[in-house]
Amino acid sequence: MAGFSLLARVASHPAGAQDAAMGETTPPPEILDGLRRMGLLGAATPAGAPLTGGVSSDIWRIDLPQGPVCVKRALARLRVAADWRAPVGRNLYEARWMRRAAASVPGAAPALLGQDAESGSLAMQFLPAAEYRLWKTELRDGRADPCFAGAVAQSLVRIHAATAADPSVAAEFPTDTIFYDIRLEPYLVATARRHPDRADALLALVAATQGNKRALVHGDVSPKNILVGPAGPVFLDAECAWWGDPAFDLAFCLNHLLLKCLWTPAARERFLACFDALVNGYLSGVDWEAPAALEGRAARLLPGLFLARVDGKSPAEYITEDAGRDRVRRVARALLADPPDRLSQVRDAWREDLTT
Structure with missing residues (x-):
């Protein structure tokens, strides 16, 4: 896994979000449990902020002691007017795509830090908006x-x-x-x-x-x-x-x-x-x-x-x-x-x- 020396981005998440939906708050327990299973989180409960703009996932900036990360959790029903549903297991395949893309073209995807099938979550490098x-x-x-x-x-x-x-x-x-x-x-x-x-x-x-x-x-x-x-x-x-x-x-x-x-x-x-x-x-x-x-x-x-x-x-x-x-x-x-x-x-x- 890539280290946390690569800072995260809060200005635009993988679904195109631009701003945090609200101030610092406690992330959902499902996401925190997923981070623990990934080996990225200890006993302490970190702060974070939900990010707006995604229709297919819950996206959070999580402030870990090692640095901020971006965490995505797939939704079963997408946030659109039509009834549009999709399997949450797609999160696993997104993680696999990121690995394959990075192997083919280094830097073509954010560094993948972990993936948790149980919660349908993945953690990735958080890229600063000033540079990306x-x-x-x-x-x-x-x-x-x-x-x-x-x-x-x-x-x-x-x-x-x-x-x-x-x-x-x-x-x-x-x-x-x-x-x-x-x-x-x-x-x-x-x-x-x-x-x-x-x-x-x-x-x-x-x-x-x-x-x-x-x-x-x-x-x-x-x-x-x-x-x-x-x-x-x-x-x-x-x-x-x-x-x-x-x-x-x-x-x-x-x-x-x-x-x-x-x-x-x-x-x-x-x-x-x-x-x-x-x-x-x-x-x-x-x-x-x-x-x-x-x-x-x-x-x-x-x-x-x-x-x-x-x-x-x-x-x-x-x-x-x-x-x-x-x-x-x-x-x-x-x-x-x-x-x-x-x-x-x-x-x-x-x-x-x-x-x-």
Whole structure:
């Protein structure tokens, strides 16, 4: 385990929290018991602070004598308007993803300090906000850097390539049901119910994603789960970790760069430049299959994920106007009816609609 010389962060936790919900208080007994079983806590009861912003876990800063740590405890029912449930055992697989990612790309994940299956908790390095900025906040403020997007791509594809080269990793992630419950059902299946005339296309994307098991997938490669660290990107919140189709991670991240054009319109061209940097940086590192084959799956999946962020169970919170939602629907539905083979086709269709 990594030592506590690496300080923790309180400003943004693995689910994207920004501030402590309240002042110092006593953490829940389940979390404290989990820390004791991890061997990180003695008899004394430490202070801590809950962190806001997560929908899938309780997140706490715990002030141990050795230094602060971040502790996550998975929730059975996610904090969203829809009835969205997921097995709490996903916490174990997040810990495993963190170990595998760090082995593939040192520094790509916070140092894992311990994991307790009984409480569904894990403890990790706590990174200071002054040194680790949240990429989502950077993008919201229009600071869209294609070089950083390229670094995200390079780290992500290195993790995929390292695990694709070692198929034995698959046995550590028997998470087909979890991935379906957290990703495929609330995004693609739920959206199919809202768009019955595109249901066949959306359900075909589910089948294609399930049928291409090639590497270790993070499952939530979103700017809210990526820190701009001093040595490069740091990936958080791998609760959806799955041995499956790496095209999902690529499409999932690209989706956010397209959607951000509605959040901060003045930075639209910079977001699209980040889109291109992410595509080019990622595809240049694909060595486990033909890059064009992976790009085709990602290009066809992207419109489904795009539509899901307005009509699935987890709508993007910053798309608040009907005009924006209608733009997403118009572009996504057209692409679902005539599926693209290249990611540039999705980008161009979106850019064209934004300029009309």
